[in-house]
Amino acid sequence: xxxxxxxxxxxxxxxAPFLWLLVFFLIPFFIVFKLSLSDVxxxxxxxxxxFSWSKGISAFISQLDFENYTFLFSDPLYxxxxxxxxxxxxxxxxxxxxxxxxxxxxxxxAPKSWQPTLMMLVILPFWTSFLIxxxxxxxxxxxxxxxxxxxxxxGLISEPLQIMNTTTAVYIGIVYSYLPFMILPLxxxxxxxxxxxxxxxxxxxxxxxxxxWQVTFPLSMPGVFAGCLLVxxxxxxxxxxxxxxxxxxxxxxxxxxxxxxxxNRDWPLASAVAVLLLLVLIIxxxxxxxxxxxxxxxxx
Amino acid sequence: xxxxxxxxxANAASSxxxxxxxxxxxxxxxxxxxxxxxxxVRFEGITKRFDDFVAVNxxxxxxxxxxxxxxxxxxxxxxxxxxxxxAGFERPTEGRIIVAGQDITDMPPYERPVNMxxxxxALFPHMTVERNIGFGLKQEGxxxxxxxxxxxxxxxxxxxxxxxxxxxxxxxxxxxxxxxxARAIAKKPRLVLLDEPLGALxxxxxxxxxxxxxxxxxxxxxxxxxxxxxxxxxxxVASRIAVMEKGLLQQVATPxxxxxxxxxxYIAGFIGDVNVFEGTVSKxxxxxxxxxxxxxxxxxxxxxxxxxxxxxxxxxxxxEKIRIGREKPNSDVNVIPGKVEDIGYLGSISHYHVRTxxxxxxxxxxxxxxxxxxxxxxxxxxxxLDWPVDAGVVLTG
Numbered sequence: 001x002x003x004x005x006x007x008x009x010x011x012x013x014x015x016a017p018f019l020w021l022l023v024f025f026l027i028p029f030f031i032v033f034k035l036s037l038s039d040v041x042x043x044x045x046x047x048x049x050x051f052s053w054s055k056g057i058s059a060f061i062s063q064l065d066f067e068n069y070t071f072l073f074s075d076p077l078y079x080x081x082x083x084x085x086x087x088x089x090x091x092x093x094x095x096x097x098x099x100x101x102x103x104x105x106x107x108x109x110a111p112k113s114w115q116p117t118l119m120m121l122v123i124l125p126f127w128t129s130f131l132i133x134x135x136x137x138x139x140x141x142x143x144x145x146x147x148x149x150x151x152x153x154x155g156l157i158s159e160p161l162q163i164m165n166t167t168t169a170v171y172i173g174i175v176y177s178y179l180p181f182m183i184l185p186l187x188x189x190x191x192x193x194x195x196x197x198x199x200x201x202x203x204x205x206x207x208x209x210x211x212x213w214q215v216t217f218p219l220s221m222p223g224v225f226a227g228c229l230l231v232x233x234x235x236x237x238x239x240x241x242x243x244x245x246x247x248x249x250x251x252x253x254x255x256x257x258x259x260x261x262x263x264n265r266d267w268p269l270a271s272a273v274a275v276l277l278l279l280v281l282i283i284x285x286x287x288x289x290x291x292x293x294x295x296x297x298x299x300x
Numbered sequence: 301x302x303x304x305x306x307x308x309x310a311n312a313a314s315s316x317x318x319x320x321x322x323x324x325x326x327x328x329x330x331x332x333x334x335x336x337x338x339x340x341v342r343f344e345g346i347t348k349r350f351d352d353f354v355a356v357n358x359x360x361x362x363x364x365x366x367x368x369x370x371x372x373x374x375x376x377x378x379x380x381x382x383x384x385x386x387a388g389f390e391r392p393t394e395g396r397i398i399v400a401g402q403d404i405t406d407m408p409p410y411e412r413p414v415n416m417x418x419x420x421x422a423l424f425p426h427m428t429v430e431r432n433i434g435f436g437l438k439q440e441g442x443x444x445x446x447x448x449x450x451x452x453x454x455x456x457x458x459x460x461x462x463x464x465x466x467x468x469x470x471x472x473x474x475x476x477x478x479x480x481x482a483r484a485i486a487k488k489p490r491l492v493l494l495d496e497p498l499g500a501l502x503x504x505x506x507x508x509x510x511x512x513x514x515x516x517x518x519x520x521x522x523x524x525x526x527x528x529x530x531x532x533x534x535x536x537v538a539s540r541i542a543v544m545e546k547g548l549l550q551q552v553a554t555p556x557x558x559x560x561x562x563x564x565x566y567i568a569g570f571i572g573d574v575n576v577f578e579g580t581v582s583k584x585x586x587x588x589x590x591x592x593x594x595x596x597x598x599x600x601x602x603x604x605x606x607x608x609x610x611x612x613x614x615x616x617x618x619x620e621k622i623r624i625g626r627e628k629p630n631s632d633v634n635v636i637p638g639k640v641e642d643i644g645y646l647g648s649i650s651h652y653h654v655r656t657x658x659x660x661x662x663x664x665x666x667x668x669x670x671x672x673x674x675x676x677x678x679x680x681x682x683x684x685l686d687w688p689v690d691a692g693v694v695l696t697g
Contacts (some may be wrong), residue, residue: 199389200422202409204436204487211410214435218426 017259029278036271046265068272077256078273082280084251088167089235090241094176096182096231097224099175103225104186105216108193119187122180134173134244140168141245165247173241178234182227189223190216222295229288233281253277312462329539330554331364338401340365340523341386346395348381349519355381358395363540368517368524370538372531372570379527380545383493386525388397400490410439416493420500421480425469429455429479430464436487454482457516474505481513485520492517494526498533510536531571537561543567559618564697568616574620575662576695577615581607589694590633591615594658600633601692614695621691622664624652624677629686638662640681654683 034049041048072078107118110117125133140146143160151157193216201211239254246252253273260270331337339362348356356378371379384390384398388409396405403411415436423432434451442450455461458478461676475552477497484492489617497513498506517524528534534541535555543550543558543566551563562568565576579593589607591599599615607613629635636656644651645668652664665683666677677683 095362156650194419194420194422196420196422197424198386199409200416200418200424200483203389203412203414203416204437204483205410205439207408207410210439215424 005189028267032271035267036269036275037064037066039067040266040268043264045267047267052203064183068268069276071269072272072276077251078253080250081253081256082276085238085253086280087238088170088174088250088252089232089238092171092178092235093232095171096175096178097228099181100182100186101224102226103179104183107183108190111197115191119184122183122187125180130177131240133177134240137169137173137176137245138164164245167246167250169245169247170242170250170252172233173245174231174238176240178231181230184228185230186220186223189220189226193219221293225291226288226295229284229291232285233288236281237277326352329366331367332362337364339363339398340367340400341525342396342398343382343386343574344396344398346382346392346397348378348385348390349393349456354547356385356392358394359544359547359549361542361549361552363523363525365523367455367528367539368514368537368601370534370541371525371527371544372529372534372543374543374570376527376546377544379529379544380495382544383416383495383527386491387414387493388412412494413489414491415484415487415489416495417480417484417497419496421468421476423476423483424484425468428467429460429471432479432616433460433482433486433487434586435483440487443564444461450486457485458482458512463640473500474509477501477509478512481516485522486524488520488521492522492524494524496527496529498530506533507536513537514605521694535571543570552572561693562695565614565695566615566697568614568695573619573663575617575660577617577621577660579613579615581609581611581613584609588689589613591694594660595656597636598633599692600689601694602690603692604697605694607694607696611696616693616695617687617691619651619663620665622662622685622687624654624664624666624683624685626677626681626683626693628684631686634689634692635684635686636662637682637684640677640679640683643677643679652677652683654685656685 013281021238035047038047038049040046103122107115110118138145141161142148143162144163145164147163148157151161163172197215197219201215202208206214237254238252239258242250242252242255243258246255247257257270257273257277260266260273264270325409341360341361341363343361346356346359347354350466359378359382371377371382372677377573381390384400385392388404388407392405396403398404399413424435427435430451433454434447437447437450452461455464458477458481460478460482463471463475463479468479471479477500481497484494495512512532513524513526517537526534526537535558538555540552540554541558542552544565551558551567553561558567558571562571562574568574569574577591577593577599578589579591579599581599582592583590584607587602587604589601589603591601591613593599593615601615605613623629628637638654638656640652641655641661642651644653648667649665649667652666654662654664656662662685
């Protein structure tokens, strides 16, 4: 009897997050998936459902087609959007890593009493709305913005820079916005490294730079991996940054999706784009989960 | 007054009988007595300050080739700082460090002809045992075949061959310790530094590991410098011991000398068990000092210590040098009565804790040989303690 009660309690504890995921993730996903299988229509809402309770499941299956998905492959716009998103996400992840690594390294090597403050500074931007911070970048990057004015004042350039509304601006925006997601896991793994390992490397004849590549960097790989996935996964589906900072030639799947949904009002096609985006991201998400699990096991 | 326990006592005594172990193969190994030899390592007036704290205070030590030299002291006495300065991880505030005639004070750690075995072992967790041991050789740019050969040699010496492909976290503490030692000797450095190398091992393993350290030191013929807070460990392995306290060097001597002739009360108490009687010098004659102790008892001891009549001194006596009996001995010096308060029976020997009339607590040792059984001493017995004139050591510091 007691065992059953404790079983029940355990199910309750595990059940709560499952219920949360079910209500706020799995059910919406199925709604989107169902939408992606329906046909577009001029109506409110703008589609005709392929499945209705009155006709039953057999009617649904007999009518089932994947025309929205096949359409995605017939128009190169969608494929190009996906590829371009992956490319932008990939290179901005690498750029973020290059910017974040020295910062995380500096934080991990800073005196212990400074570290909470430095951590605070990394998290500080989250206190302001993400949208406002992206708008601030418009003010910096636009041709008559702070950056160009500053560089002209310094005499380094004579013409305003054309960064705004280019892919460069998108890179800047992504690197800036996702930097904390890269710094924090990197810092966590760098901070764990026993400083006597570096002393041992030097003691055995390794110069500081070589000791870094042979000891510090390999030991920080879990942080590198976690940070890269934390940046790459959301960056692929990023919409706000390419929309506000990017130009018309900046092709990203998030933007395409938005256009389908709100400008073309083609909900079924937009849903198909969303489902496919999820499929594209499943591989890195699974990788991330596995890496987290391995970390947990190694920590035991 | 009494510090350590019985096994340490037995150990200290045994090492004293055998003399310094490193010297065993070539008796009379004492390069520090040879004025023609120049030292392998020379600490020259080394001072290290961290802000206001003086970690090491004007220390000068010469260490000779093939020595197994121990830096001994409680934690915070500066012994580790001294070792880290030799490895190059800390810079002395004052003074020079000379290794094999070369001033290495300003040399970075990766250029020094010195390898260290770290207290936490500091094994690279992402590398196999093999790669850990070969790390130093790889830095030298040695060829793969040569590295393999040298790694194999080191692994053979420490019986690690079957673990070659394992990662450090798949090894036991004792195995990790051996990997750390193998890594420190793989480059065949002129000098191996050991920072509390056995601190993480349990007592039994530690004793095995001590003998292993001595074996490796002898077979490789390398100079070893060990830092330890364990006096027993220092006594067992070292050819000479430097005792440090609060950044100051107290005494440098062989284990036997330190045990038999401690210079100060601190050293007497730190190395092994000791009883110290306080008294005043009453007479100084050739080679002998007489001391008036509390309650009118007179002590006489052979000593070359320069003291003056009236000076306050301590008389240190090792427990195993004190005889304990029920009959009053036929002597009027070095005799003191007391009452047995406690007996520690340890099988081969017993510890007798005796309270004297003056209230001092004295420890005496007695071997539990068969013939002593009938006149066994028990609790609350009135007893007499006595010792020969060559047993005590006069302490002025």
